[in-house]
Amino acid sequence: MAESKRIALMVTCIVDQVMPEVGMAAVRLLRRAGYTVEFPQEQTCCGQPFFNSGFRERALPLVKRAIEIFEPYDAVVAPSGSCTTMMRAEYPHLLEPWPDWHARAQALAAKTYELSEFLVHQAQWQPQANPHAPRVTYHDSCHMNRMLHLHDEPRSLLEAAGCTLVEMVDPGRCCGFGGIFSVRMPELSNAMTGEKLRRAVATETDLMVTADPGCLMQMRGLAEGLRIEHVATVLEELTR
Template identity: 45%
Template sequence: MTDTKKRVGLFVTCLVDLHRPSIGFAAIRLLEQAGCAVEVPRAQTCCGQPAYNSGDRGTARDLALAVLDSFSGFDYVVAPSGSCAGMLKHHVPHLFDDDPNLRAKADALAERTFELVSFLTDVLHVTDTGARFQRIVTYHDSCSGLRELGVKQQPRTLLRAAGATIVEMKEPEICCGFGGTFCVKYPDISIRMVSDKIEDAATTGADTLLAGDLGCLLNMAGRAQRLGKPLHVRHVAEVLAGMTDALPPIGEGPH
């Protein structure tokens, strides 16, 4: 019998690898449940976004070359991050505008690259992951996932299927202030933005704040603790994979 499973290369992301590996394991669980054969290329490194956003196109290009090599041959490349997926899909190809052969490889990579929840719903047509999370939640739409990849209703659809009650913030689409290197370059502005975001989330009455990008989540979890707001902050993949009982919320204990 011919194996018809889709071969997926998981782009783990730097932050997940270093700060919250459980998100990577949640992504693997969700993809395998959906019938994919998942591999995690050991040679993968950064997508190049920090260098790219800082104007260091040379370093970004070198990192992108490594990504092209690491993820060649997969049917799809999936990342539990709209930010990294957006970099691979929309920006990496332009790093090779001066080389038609490499540009073609980058375009091919871009065409088969997806953010995790979007891939589950839009490509694999998953409507229910089987997880149950019957809590009141609010959802932060990360900038890259929303504006570059159109990730908006996909996580909400799967969360409702899991039994979650979603109470929207007044401004769920406003940036949390992380923005990669933005929070380093403009810390005062960033702190004000994330403070406003946490106040907005707390006002909903939800006990759980969810998002699909770990950078946003680390930023919001840290500020919620400093402001004394009782919000449990989690990545949506951990919720949809049914891993919340075994894992503390982000910033609230070892993981």
């Protein structure tokens, strides 16, 4: 059982607006790991869309608001590698010119975790194997894989839950989402997505799993006959 601490769920915009089941699954998993989870109702966007578009000044109010909302908690957990990267890597960098805010950003960054990372390293949660677990292939999102260097964590949880993992060719190849990239260059983005989906289908597994809602939204939009799920919903279903 985990120590009693105040854990906040940073739900992310896509989860909140498009796939709330991912947020609910994340809360259930954290509770099964022994934590009390709170959902700050006043939370908004982490500021990443503005930041990635080059509008850093417009991102600042959202960044400062997020710091104010989440700094009272002992840990902040997000079911998204990209939003975790924004809060952990970019907040301190963005606020360097303001020493007080920079220190607060560093403090928040030190206690912000991607969901699978938190379950493995902080909660040390080990799911029981489900004999009916599917064969899966896993897609590494760019931010999570390259910025946070999280590769084994979601895989270890899926395998512990009983899944047979079949790696596709180059699982870290970009799915084509890239946030604003998919809007600015849709033809190139969709071509990249198509290639990713072909590689997933070639594994002949039951479904593809990812830990980033943006990747999930992008790939689901073009998938035909391929089931794609967030790691949180897969783990939650297998460990009921």
